[in-house]
Amino acid sequence: MKKSKKKKKSNTWKIKQHRDQFFKKSKTLGYRSRSAFKLIELNKKYKFIKKDTNLLDIGAYPGGWAQVTSKIISTGKILSLDTKKMDELKNISFLQCDFLEVNTKEKILNFFKDKLDVVISDMAANTTGNKSLDSIRTNQLCTEVVKFSSKVLKPNGVLVSKLFMGDDFLEVKELAKSKFKKVEFFKPEASRNESREIYLHCVTLKTL
Ligand SMILES: C[S@@+](CC[C@H](N)C(=O)[O-])C[C@H]1O[C@@H](n2cnc3c(N)ncnc32)[C@H](O)[C@@H]1O
Known part of the structure; x- marks a missing residue:
């Protein structure tokens, strides 16, 4: 050969x-997805999910990340959302909706009534077969998450979001750095080596 x-x-x-x-x-x-292990690794490294955390989980279906948060959070509120319907989980409220729609953001604010401790997003755009296009579309979702999080997080809040190492990676990184004091990237072992997927970890909002 x-x-x-x-x-x-x-x-x-x-x-x-x-x-x-x-x-x-x-x-x-008993996890609904392999993705659960990515969040377990992320939380082991950055320790941002605590029992009293108020947390928004975006792009939650089928619910691996939601299962991980539900096991740790007991007194905080958890809201998961996805365009696809997710089966119920203990202490998780679920919204079936598109994150990009304006009224979704209103629903999130109504649910928490206060600023949030943590936003996690594992959103990925539907794949088209064109890797470059797929990464641009997922990074657009990440861009929206960074903008939204900078408005709804507490001053010392944490954002964790999936993004891809594509052409527009630096743009997303610069946006995150303009909103947060500390911005890091982490690739969990559970994320396939050949995938361009990486996770953004941002903490502490910059005051304008
Ligand atoms: C990789 S999966 C998430 C896996 C999940 N975190 C888990 O642990 O099981 C990505 C999800 O993002 C969702 N998604 C993509 N675009 C979205 C949007 N605009 N609004 C809400 N969810 C979206 C998809 O429906 C898909 O279920």
Whole structure:
């Protein structure tokens, strides 16, 4: 077998192994998605989810992240939202809606009645097969999340959001840096190596 073919085959094997490892783990532990492990890693690193956290979970379906938050938060409020309907979970309120619509933002504000401690977003635009376009569309969603979070978070609030290492990555990073004092990026082990996905972690709003 030629060297390049051999390499491709071994890469495909590694990708499959990685996927299977987290898939099996999620089934064993009863998580609705492999994504749950990404949030577990993010929270292990940054420790932003506490029992009294008021948290907004955007792009929540099927509910892996919601399950993780529901296990930790007992006295805080959790609102999950997605365009797709999510099955119920203990101490989670759910809104089926498009985050980009104006009245969604009003519903969120009505629900919390106060500023939030944490916003997490795992939103991803529907894939088109064009990686560059997919990353631009997901990063547009992330841009909206950064803008919204900067208005609704408490001064020491935390934002965690998915984005892609695409052409417009630096634009999103600059926007985040204009709104928050500390901006970092983290790629959890549960996120596939070959995926351009990365997570933005922002803390402490800049006062204007
Ligand atoms: C990777 S999945 C989220 C996985 C989820 N965090 C979990 O742990 O199970 C991305 C989700 O973003 C949602 N989404 C994409 N665009 C959206 C929008 N404009 N408003 C609300 N949800 C959106 C999709 O419907 C999809 O369910």
